Amino acid sequence: DAEITQSPRHKITETGRQVTLACHQTWNHNNMFWYRQDLGHGLRLIHYSYGVQDTNKGEVSDGYSVSRSNTEDLPLTLESAASSQTSVYFCASSDLTSGRTDTQYFGPGTRLTVL
Amino acid sequence: EDQVTQSPEALRLQEGESSSLNCSYTVSGLRGLFWYRQDPGKGPEFLFTLYSAGEEKEKERLKATLTKKESFLHITAPKPEDSATYLCAVFNDYKLSFGAGTTVTVRA
Secondary structure, X not given: OOXXXXXXXXXXXXXXXXXXXXXEEOOOOOEEEEEEEEOOOEEEEEEEEEXXXXXXXXXXXXXXXXXXOOOOEXXXXXXXXXXXXXXXXXXXXXXXXXXXXXXXXXXXXXXXXXX | OOEEEEEOOEEEEEOOOOEEXXXXXXXXXXXXXXXXXXXXXXXXXXXXXXXXXXXEEXXXXXXXXXXXXXXXEEEOOOOHHHOEEEEEEEEEOOEEEEOOOEEEEEEO
């Protein structure tokens, strides 16, 4: 079955370190998204991509970067981790080309703690 | 700016006690309203998409409805396995904007 996976599921790091979170989908979806989820804020969009070599900033992109070199993967990099980036991170994918439905399917999440 | 507000924040129900969750939104050019279910420690799981006022969709004990300003998720005769956080989101242009969610607890 097609799926979307994230790794690691849990990560503890120190302030100032570079961290990369992996996201891999086998749906063959064009579109991929990264969100963070914090208590009281709901899910907020960090970055998104509509295809290979395409990346765009979301509403909370400062301190994060992404690159899309193939259809399946969209890694999220924290350039210099800060305590404010302690959160649960979710990757999602969708296929706009399927028509009016733009359902996003989510991965299981990565819990990141920055000490 | 798109705004999505869900109420109540938390809902405690007895098994079999039907209730409704509210999602009110302000968005220019709604292209879809989504409901997701999220269990603790897991990613959101897609439930429904609604596109226009008057539209309704059902799945087991859940029924979602849509008006021009809000959506309701009705839970009929809930069971303990319906306990979860229910998220509402609106799709506009390029992104989903999520509400903070309603956490539903169903006691046996």
